[in-house]
Amino acid sequence: MSKALVWLRRDLRLSDHTALARATQEHDSVAVCFVFDTVILEQLGNPNDRRLTFIYQSLMELKAELVKQGSDLILLQGDPTIEIPLLAKNLEVNAVYCNHDYEPYAKSRDSKVSKKLFDNKIEFKSFRDQVVFESKEILSGAGTPFKVFTPYKNAWLKELSKKRDRLLEQKVSMSKFAQASELKSVIQNITLESLGFKPQDLWIQAGENSARKLLTKFEPEMSNYAEARNFPALNNGTSHLSVHLRFGTISIRECMRASQLIKGTGSETWMSELIWREFYQMVLDQFPHVAEHKCFKxxxxxxxxxxxxxxxxxxxxxxxxxxxxxxxxxxxxxxxxxxxxxxxxxxxxxxxxxxxxxxxxxxxxxxxxxxxxxxxxxxxxxxxxxxxxxxxxxxxxxxxxxxxxxxxxxxxxxxxxxxxxxxxxxxxxxxxxxxxxxxxxxxxxx
Ligand SMILES: Cc1cc2nc3c(=O)[nH]c(=O)nc-3n(C[C@H](O)[C@H](O)[C@H](O)COP(=O)(O)OP(=O)(O)OC[C@H]3O[C@@H](n4cnc5c(N)ncnc54)[C@H](O)[C@@H]3O)c2cc1C
The missing domain is CATH 1.10.579.10 (DNA Cyclobutane Dipyrimidine Photolyase, subunit A, domain 3)
Structure with a gap:
């Protein structure tokens, strides 16, 4: 029986998820884990950081869904470059799956994990998921990264017209999740308090279900977006999905598909904002000096x-x-x-x-x-x-x-x-x- 481990990072959902879709297509049994990365937690240093509550609540919703499917969510705390290879070995998986993360720290972390897994003869597979087009896929005629948004956006839209499949749902086969009984030895009880954080009241609900509700609520408003987006007193002028896109409690493809179903300047403008998000991801990937607080120019x-x-x-x-x-x-x-x-x-x-x-x-x-x-x-x-x-x-x-x-x-x-x-x-x-x-x-x- 072939086994895989899916390592969640900024993709805290179970639907339309490339790594989960591929792992459940290619293996018989798929375990799912998340590591509270102590390197990142120590940098935060504020026990009242609201993001931990958002992450934790999203993970609890995800865990409840996995339990409903007869499986469970493995939570760990520590340095992922140690924890992931160790867990992969303990579970005797053939491969570890995840989705690409383009931040400099994540890139170096993932290359260390990949090397350690390789030494243990375990495959490491990472996928494009957070964006529709990765930085090197949208280049100028000269083959260089764009430095101006409008030509980048035009090239992006042209590429999408050729590759409509980029917006297709990445379907996850729920029946492939590892049985809870197989995971017992690696399940730990981790709470916000045990991580050194205090639960916070959030202005927005965490989790995949709430993200979908927000999108559904925003859909009828999308036609007004081009004007309404500028007025902070309006409740529905914008989608409020940024937190969900940040932690991946909604997939970018789902948002893009929703915008494609509605015609007019409102939905085109909204799509354009989603492309700004990819533009800045591209800038970070291609010009990493901006991550070191240096000016682009x-x-x-x-x-x-x-x-x-x-x-x-x-x-x-x-x-x-x-x-x-x-x-x-x-x-x-x-x-x-x-x-x-x-x-x-x-x-x-x-x-x-x-x-x-x-x-x-x-x-x-x-x-x-x-x-x-x-x-x-x-x-x-x-x-x-x-x-x-x-x-x-x-x-x-x-x-x-x-x-x-x-x-x-x-x-x-x-x-x-x-x-x-x-x-x-x-x-x-x-x-x-x-x-x-x-x-x-x-x-x-x-
Ligand atoms: C100084 C400054 C700092 C910002 N910091 C962040 C940040 O840390 N995280 C973040 O997600 N956005 C940031 N933005 C972009 C933008 O303000 C937020 O994405 C937006 O306000 C989120 O609201 P919404 O989800 O209702 O967006 P909507 O208007 O509904 O737009 C949909 C989605 O498109 C993306 N988006 C929209 N505008 C932009 C933009 N200008 N640049 C990149 N992506 C965009 C977001 O993912 C957003 O959720 C920043 C903008 C400025 C001017």
């Missing part, structure tokens, strides 16, 4: 950002005196969520109004965003700070007041997060936008 690494620590702290606390910025940051601090329009406004404000180094904002987001994704966060910050790939030109600077007038005209969003607006308790603006705008342009010119 190296000449901008020379900028000496004059912003003060006091201003940075006022920004972090939502006390800048600019209501749209403060409301966004306050919601963010309370929940770990921020609307895309607000991410652009607060990032522009930190870099172009407070003249604080974008890396400080990037790190603050990385610490607190529930949907934190290295590729999109680095891409988003570098875009806003005008130092990135296909970035906002440095002289185009958001005016926080006119942004608020345009996208929160009745101050519905602002008032929700700043109840003391208009009272003495709320601070006066800590800078003058027109003055700072000129300074920012000078800084870039220099």
């Amino acid at each position: 190296p000449e901008y690494d020379r900028i000496q950002w004059p912003g003060t620590n006091d201003h940075f702290e006022a920004w972090c606390e939502g006390m800048t005196g600019f209501p749209i910025v403060d409301a966004a940051i306050r919601e963010f601090n309370a929940t770990g969520w921020m609307h895309n329009r607000l991410r652009m406004i607060v990032a522009s404000f930190l870099t172009k109004d407070l003249l604080v180094d974008w890396r400080k904002g990037e790190a603050y987001f990385a610490q607190h965003l529930l949907d934190y994704d290295l590729a999109s966060n680095s891409g988003g910050w570098q875009w806003s700070a005008s130092v990135g790939c296909d970035a906002q030109p440095y002289f185009r600077i958001f005016n926080p007041e006119s942004q608020a007038e345009k996208f929160d005209p009745d101050q519905k969003y602002i008032k929700k997060w700043i109840p003391e607006l208009g009272s003495k308790k709320y601070p006066s603006p800590i800078v003058e936008h027109d003055v700072q705008r000129k300074l920012a342009i000078e800084l870039f010119k220099r």
Whole structure:
């Protein structure tokens, strides 16, 4: 009987899952595991990190489904480069399956695991799953990676028209999951507390079922997306699927298939955002210096950002005196969520109004965003700070007041997060936008 182990990482679901589909097609018995990677957990260092609750709850839902199928989920804690080869040996599997992860740490971890498994004569198979097209599949006519989004997107869409099968569901054969009795010796009881974390209240429900419900709820709204996506006070203006896409509680193919079923500019714009996600994954894979907090355009690494620590702290606390910025940051601090329009406004404000180094904002987001994704966060910050790939030109600077007038005209969003607006308790603006705008342009010119 041939046996396989599927190692879940940022793909915490049981449906439309390439590694699970392939393993259950190619083997008689398939065990499923997840490793709480102590290298990553130690870096987090905050027992109240909300992401652990999201991951843990998603895994518990997945485990319950596996138990329903007569199987179980193996949870481990430790260094995956040790734990995975050991588990594979204990279970006597012929192969370990997983889906590609394009972050630099994950790439080096996977190559170590692959080598150790190879030494033990166990196969290591990794698949494209997180994206529709991988970085080297979409290249310019000269065979080089694109540095501008629109031609990348056009090439991406052209490739999809030739390879429609890329969006097909990767069907998992549930009957192939290993029997719980075979897994008994490796099942451990791991809890959030035993990992050193405290359960947190989340603004969004974790797990595959909730992700599907969100997509279903968003489908009828998709036609309005091109306009509605800019208004943070609207509940259904955007899909809120980023956390699920980040942890793979929904497959990118399922989202893309949904957008293809609806015609019009709304769904085309939404699809375009999903392609931005792949664009930034491509940038990270092809230009890994962006993961080291370096500017995509190296000449901008020379900028000496004059912003003060006091201003940075006022920004972090939502006390800048600019209501749209403060409301966004306050919601963010309370929940770990921020609307895309607000991410652009607060990032522009930190870099172009407070003249604080974008890396400080990037790190603050990385610490607190529930949907934190290295590729999109680095891409988003570098875009806003005008130092990135296909970035906002440095002289185009958001005016926080006119942004608020345009996208929160009745101050519905602002008032929700700043109840003391208009009272003495709320601070006066800590800078003058027109003055700072000129300074920012000078800084870039220099
Ligand atoms: C400074 C800054 C930092 C950001 N950091 C992150 C991050 O860490 N993680 C993250 O997932 N997104 C990040 N984004 C992109 C974007 O803000 C979020 O993906 C979006 O707000 C999520 O909301 P939604 O799921 O309702 O998106 P929708 O509008 O419904 O879009 C659907 C999906 O497309 C993808 N997407 C949408 N916009 C973008 C974009 N500009 N770049 C890349 N992918 C996109 C997301 O996966 C999103 O879930 C950042 C943007 C900025 C400006």
